[in-house]
Amino acid sequence: MFSRLNKSASMRSPLRLISNHIARSSVSARQTTSVVSPLATLSSSGIRVSWPEGGESHFHNIWLRDHCRCPRCLHQVTRQRLFDTFSIPDTIKPSNIDWDDQGLRIRWGESDHESNFRWPWLRSNSFTSQTPSQSIPIPSNKILWGKEIAQNPPTVSYQSVMQDGEEGIRKWLDYIDSHGFCYVTGVPVSPEKTEELAKMISHIRMTHWGGFWDFTADESRGDTAYSNLALRAHTDNTYYTEPSGLQMFHMLEFRGKGGESLLVDGFQAAKILKEKYPESYEILSTVRIPTHAAGDDGFLFQPTPNPGYPILNHGEGGELYQIRYNNDDRSTMRHLPYEQVEPFYTALKRWSAILTDVGSEYWRQLTPGTLVVFDNWRVLHGRAAFTGYRRLCGCYISWDDYQSRLKVARLKTNNKQVKDVI
Amino acid sequence: MFSRLNKSASMRSPLRLISNHIARSSVSARQTTSVVSPLATLSSSGIRVSWPEGGESHFHNIWLRDHCRCPRCLHQVTRQRLFDTFSIPDTIKPSNIDWDDQGLRIRWGESDHESNFRWPWLRSNSFTSQTPSQSIPIPSNKILWGKEIAQNPPTVSYQSVMQDGEEGIRKWLDYIDSHGFCYVTGVPVSPEKTEELAKMISHIRMTHWGGFWDFTADESRGDTAYSNLALRAHTDNTYYTEPSGLQMFHMLEFRGKGGESLLVDGFQAAKILKEKYPESYEILSTVRIPTHAAGDDGFLFQPTPNPGYPILNHGEGGELYQIRYNNDDRSTMRHLPYEQVEPFYTALKRWSAILTDVGSEYWRQLTPGTLVVFDNWRVLHGRAAFTGYRRLCGCYISWDDYQSRLKVARLKTNNKQVKDVI
Known part of the structure; x- marks a missing residue:
């Protein structure tokens, strides 16, 4: 930015120079501005920018100085x-500001420093109010589904993942x-190759x-996952402060009956709950659920802070970003006031009814060579009871590692760099 | 519980039997109760318990049925x-309740099920209001410190950790x-032995x-940690959704000048901030700070949900449980309304002034053989600039893994089991 403006100084459009004094009073300076270029004026503690497409942003002087993008103020790589x-x-305060159709240049009064901001950067970083959404708070890029997803589930090939690069x-x-999930077909039926595939995303959590993991129903660990019991739709790791982001399963061998895998779209279930029972949605978004994992000697997991997290977790803007639900791992609800007991259990029952509705449940028998990866912050999983020998391998990947890999793949396939987005 | 009551049936004190009808009207039943035993009465939707030491708890029928402790309802190991x-x-509704000085027995009306609850369990799991504290919200078991901790820092020996068991x-x-931190002295000066020591707590994150890690200032990674620059007091991993819980450093070799290590008690700093500038404390407890790690090709970390977490993080009861602060990793504050800019930067400046006050800073030159472990959710760390060759090894341990190990060690050294606390 610094060098760009300097190098192009002779070529750029005539600068609009405004001193502190002129900026506050000069109407003529504003009038000469081209209609396609933003217009900057000094306020008592900042700079107002009028955008040619309409609207105005107000940037505080302290904020602007703190966000200087120059190489002395911001490491250009990290x-x-x-x-x-x-x-x-x-x-x-600025001693001087000027701008052209590329950006805004500020000379700071009490130092010899100069800051340059490109208009698109200022535009995209102008304050936008994050009013909690009143509508269904699910990010618009999510495709919600029920059992009909069975007809055309998202699937990629092992070859594409391993050989098509970014x-x-x-x-x-x-x-x-x-x-919230995807199959990979044509995977070699081996734990080593499965692990190698997982590591295309990130190190394993x-x-x-x-x-x-490479496990059978040998009850080797203190959790029902290591049994042959049916498991209702749930998310894993509700007892950790941060549940794993992705979970991968590859069925290596199965000689027996039952054991079909179940997936349920938790975001779809949340949407239905919010539409049908908004008061129950509110309860499951606010009542914290204490949880624990305590089945193995030497371990006792409970999330921080006490008493845990709600089933439906939202960001500051009101968007749903995480579902944490395993009714079996729920601990004593000692923090629930008497008058909240009935509304809470009613909400839980409604939530469970939506999850177990035949329209929500997507069942499929996993087979060797076809692996499933799902978003454990959104999609609930379960399985039917089974008899016989069932060998499964798989792993967890952390949410942040998954998100980082996704962002980088998107940047690289769009020929963008980190500095374009940070 | 089930078997205990059954086995001791002939020995226990006379049962107080109350049918639904009697419970609601019988005053005489209440009057015959011993003063040292709690007293149970049926309400329209639950059971009221009057405690001999005073006070009353009200347990909802649905809650009681859901929290049955018997082996059919609750796996006794997991x-x-x-x-x-x-x-x-x-x-x-109960069809019948009775109790003795050990606990309460409920026969459920619409099934043949019986639930037994010990009085101490009911007492400790009765609802207690979590009103946010108005005072300094730091858990009472924390010992806060400033630079004077240098005279007597918490220290254990390598031998004690490796050989004294739990x-x-x-x-x-x-x-x-x-x-928030502890030294270990007498550690063999080798990365292998250091890693072995770390694994006494948990697997490494x-x-x-x-x-x-085993690293020198070779700039091999895109972060100032891998340089020889001074680093102000900060916590690590502000760019992850869940920052690491513990951090361990062992200086293996140093030939040069400078490089002293800095520790600052973030909880002490928070206490001072709250006492001196409660409005700034409030701002740093609510304004979310976007952060990122973007210095290495192939990685782009930002916490979820957007736009990150406040510097001071509190639980539902108002207790401070986590500090996240690294001013260098702070991203563009695009979500800050204009009128919040000045109060926010004022709060940040006050926070920084407390952290960098000479009374807050505890400096010490690490030496081979003495390792430091600190709580990265509480204690900020930094270092002075240095010249020469400095080789450090260490690792992160997840918060949950650390907390689990601590809970288990406390249980075992107190001859308690998981079932006593869950």
């Missing part, structure tokens, strides 16, 4: 702040992002259950 | 729910819990920085 925020005088990864992770 | 919550009729682990982790 995007870490080099500038000392705490050296900004409370009364900081395009192959992006396609795979885009499906997980939009649908190590937990007290281990890293990469 | 403490997972076996009972189907959703089979509870909305109108569930006692050695408990002593070590208790110090980290109370003070793998991140995009790797697992166990």
Whole structure:
């Protein structure tokens, strides 16, 4: 930015120079501005920008100084702040501003520093109010589904993931992002090759259950997952502060009956709950659920902070971003006031009824060679009871590692760099 | 519980039997109750318990049925729910209750099921209001400190950790819990032995920085940590959804000048901020800080949900449980309304001034053989700039893994079991 403006100085459109004095009073300066270029004026503590497409943004002087994009203030590779925020005088003001159709240049009064901001950066970083949404708070890029997804489930091939570079990864992770799950077909039936595939996303998340698993129903661990019992739709790791983001399962061998795998779109279920019973949606978005994992000697997991997290978790803007639900791992609800007991259990019952509705449940028998990866913050999983020998391998991947890989694949396949988005 | 009551039936004190009808009207039944035993009466939708030491608790019928502790309803090892919550009729009522000085027995009307609850369990799981504290919200077991901690820092020996079993682990982790850090002296100067020591707590947290590190200032990674620059007091991993819980450093070799290590008690700083500037404390407890790690090709980390977390994070009861602060990793504050800019930067400046006050800073030159472990959710760390060759090894451990190990060590050294607390 710095060098760009300097290099192109002779070529750029005539500068609009405004001193502190002129900016506050000069109407003529504003009138000469081209209609396609934004217009900047000084306010008592910041700079107002009128956008040619309409609307105005107001940037505070302290904010602008703190967000200077120059190489002395911001490391151009790590995007870490080099500038000392705490050296900004409370009364900081520009001594001069000027702009062209590319961006805004600020000369700071109490130092010799100059900051340059490109208009698109200012536009995209102008304050936008995050009013909690009153409508269904599910991000618009999510494709919700019920049992009909069985007819055309998101699927990529092993070959595409392993050999198509960033395009192959992006396609795979885009499906997980939009649908909450994706199959990979044609996977070699071996734990080693399955692990190799997982590592195309990221290192594997190590937990007290281990890293990469290869297990049978041998009751070796203190959890019903290691039994042959039916498991209702649930998310994993509700007892951790941060549940795993992705879960991968590859059925290596099965000689027996039953054991079909169940997937349920938790976002779709949340949408239905909100539409039918908004008061129950509110309860499951606010009542915290204490949980625990305590079945193995030497471990006792409970999330922080006490008493845990709600089933439906929302961001500041009201968007649903995470479902945490395993009724079996729910601990004593000692923090529930008497008068909330009935509304809470009613809400839980409605939620369970939606999850177990035949229209919500997507059943499929996993077979060797076809692996499933799902978003454990959105899609609930379960299985039918089974008899016989069933060998499954798989792993967890952390949410952040998955999200990082997805962002990078999108940047690379769009020929963008980190500095374009941070 | 089930078997205890059955076995001791002939020995226990005379049962107080109350039918639905009698319970609602019988005053005489209440009057015959011993003063040292709690007293139970049926309400329209639950059971009221009057405690001999004073006070009353009201347990809802649905809640009681859902929390049955018997082996058919609750797995006695994993403490997972076996009972189907959703089979509870909305109108569930006891057909009979009786109690003795040990506990309460409920016979459920619409099934043949019986639930037994010990009085201490009911007492400790009766609803207690979690009114946010108006005072300094720091858990009472924390020992806050400033630079004077240099005179007597919490320290354990390598031998005690490796050879004293659960006692050695408990002593070590208790110090980290109370003070936020602890030294271990007499550690063999080798990365292998250091890693072995870390694994006395838990497996190591793998991140995009790797697992166990052994590094020098070679700028090999896109972060100032891998330089020889001074680093102000900060917490690590503000760019992850869940920052690491513990961090361990062992200086293996240093030939040069500078490089002293800095620790600052973030809880002490928060306490000072709250006392001096409560309005700034409130701002840093609510304004979310977007952060990122973007210095390495192939990675782009930002916490979920957008736009991140406040610097000071509190639980439902108002207790401070986590500090996330690295001003260098702070991203564009595009979500800050204009009128919040000045109060926010003022709060940040006050926070920084407290952290960098000479009374807050505890400096020490690490030396080979003495390792430091600190709570990255509480204690900020930094270092002075240095010249020369400096080789450090260490790792992260997840918060949950650390907390689990601490809980288990406390249980074992107190001869308790998981079922006593879950």
